[in-house]
Amino acid sequence: MDSKKNVYIIGHKNPDTDSICSAISYAYLKNELTHRDGGDYSYIPARAGHVNEESQFVLKYFDIPSPSYISDIRPQVTDIEIRYIEGIPEELSLKKAWDLMREARIVSLPILEGEKLKGIITVGDIAYSDMDVYDNMTLSKARTSFKNIVETIDGEMIIGEPEGYFEEGHVLIAAANPDMMEGYIEPMDMVILGDRYESQLCAIEMDAQCIVVCTGAAVSKTIRKLAREHGCRIIVSPYDTYTVTRLINHSMPVRYFMTSQGLTTFRPTDFVDDIQKVMAKKRFRDFPIVDMQGNYKGLISRRNLLDLERKKRILVDHNEKTQAVDGFEEAEILEIIDHHRLGNIETASPLFFRNQPVGCTCTIVTQIFMENNIDIPPKIAGLMCSAILSDTLMFRSPTCTGIDRLTAEKLASIADIDIESYARKMFDAGSNLRSKSAKEIFYQDFEKFSDKNINFGVGQISSMNKEELLACTDKLLPYMEEVRSSYGLDMLFFMMTDILTETTQLLMVGDHCQDVVDAAFGVSSGEHSAELKGVVSRKKQLIPALLSNLDKV
Helix, strand or coil: CCCCEEEEEECCCCCCHHHHHHHHHHHHHHHHHHHHHCCCEEEEEEECCCCCHHHHHHHHHCCCCCCEECCECCCEHHHCCCECCCCECCCCEHHHHHHHHHHHCCCEEEEEECCEEEEEEEHHHHHHHHHCCCCCCHHHHCCEEHHHHHHHCCCEEEECCCCCEECCCCEEECCCCHHHHCCCCCCCCEEEECCCHHHHHHHHHCCCCEEEECCCCCCCHHHHHHHHHHCCEEEECCCCHHHHHHHHHHHCEHHHCCECCCCCCECCCCEHHHHHHHHHHCCCCEEEEECCCCEEEEEEEHHHHHCCCCCEEEEECCCCHHHCCECHHHCEEEEEEECCCCCCCCCCCCCEEEECCCCCHHHHHHHHHHHCCCCCCHHHHHHHHHHHHHHCCCCCCCCCCHHHHHHHHHHHHHHCCCHHHHHHHHHHHHCCCCCCCHHHHHCCCEEEEEECCEEEEEEEEEECCHHHHHCCHHHHHHHHHHHHHHHCCCEEEEEEEECCCCEEEEEEEECCHHHHHHHHHCCCCCCCEEEEECCCCHHHHHHHHHHHCHHHC
């Protein structure tokens, strides 16, 4: 059985092709290293947002499944050690339930109907049944099965069938003489008595539905015959009257005392910090876990939270808080592989951090493949080549280095693709803009930044069709104002980059955008747009220029 722990490798929110492909490729590499050198982890690629059309084209072209979607990496119930305790049927006796709890040294038992959770019985519930019940009709109100009664008092039903239920009548002790018994025994009662013939006879003639004979006393043929005629069951127990009286309430079904209404349950996907708040308000020791269909999965307690192990993650293609998947602060970050500026992610312990001034994270991942002498399969080579072509705009971006170009050419050879014809298909797939909504266009590639107490966001689309880009302006500007307001951003920019002319039409909304852009690029921008010739890179050209001029605001 594989006992390796899962480590998810994940890129930034609103992932681009590099974010998707680097997660898949680095997960493959890490798993190959684990197989070769040994290790405790299994690596799984993940994504923190929708796969855009360019990335969808790449994945389909190389027949690679999309990474798992993770919206929040806070610890969940599945990260806790869930104790699976066998459930019991609702008709099981309190005595049996108590025996099971004592043997397993637990204080709660789930009550199931098939796989569905019906309720919970606790030691406290059983104590209540023993200490706080004064009604001598409780046994019948609980609709206790005769099978439970016989089993609980270690008895034998010598007249009658054990099937059926005691659901009407009192439980009485025949301590008085027969004359007095006639005054308080009613039809359908259950009478606990000894070996006195007269008492047995009186109870049967008063139409008791069951008599319990204690101390294993012999029952005469006459009494047996009379009981059959009156439809009265006879149970013989080896215990004395006191013990039978004490035990008989323990034959009641757990159904009667279980907690079923207002039951506090959690799902495996619930977040730990959410359930902690609920647990703090409840007096229960154990809390059941059920899936979406209500099927029982196990129990957790507050103590289980003390042993919580944080999720382990590797971040690729980003190292800033605003770009990281929600809840990353509560995860253990093992590595960061990135090619952007240093951000503001803090970690509790040292980690492997590799950051290089190249045009694409997949360039770095390819280097790690080669450094470790791991062969690159054609499909993985195709993914990494696609990421480099995307991030460097087919080598036109100023972020592109000689290493990026050489790496892409080597990967293209392994993947057996022609760079120019393949890149054109990839960019065409990603820039099919006319039929898309403003939201679909905007979130193809969007990131948030923070500096000097100013929060801003930058999105980007690239195309080889200038007219198609310009047609997006009217639908994007109103939507950008909605986005800026929803995220609470001071400024929002969107780059519409023409790959062929290496020109960006920059859309902008927010106070002082014009001042910052004009100062950064020496242009005279319009109210909501500016043409930036030679600017194609968000990372190397736009962001640094904006950051260095925020003090103009």
